[in-house]
Amino acid sequence: MNEQLRAISELDRVIHEPGRLMIVALLWPVKECDFLYLLNATEMNKGNLSSHLARLEEAGYVEIEKTYRGKVPRTLLRLTRKGRTAFDQYRKGLKAAF
16 A cells, blocks of 8 residues: 555554545634534534444534523534644644644
């Protein structure tokens, strides 16, 4: 197997899925954001976004905090240290592949 293919095969599959890659890339530059911001930015539906967030949370890459602003529910999302490290490694692996 050549080096490019090896680098591609070693990419983190949790992040590599396009929907999750979009989410992690949007969370990377910010401390936190809310669910509605990601919903609008990714143009996913609520179920699809929730599913991707659940997978990222399961991997330990995203922290999900459910709060209220007054009486209105609010979901805050942030990359964990593990998530930031994984995304940094993913970016380095992608650069190595190309």
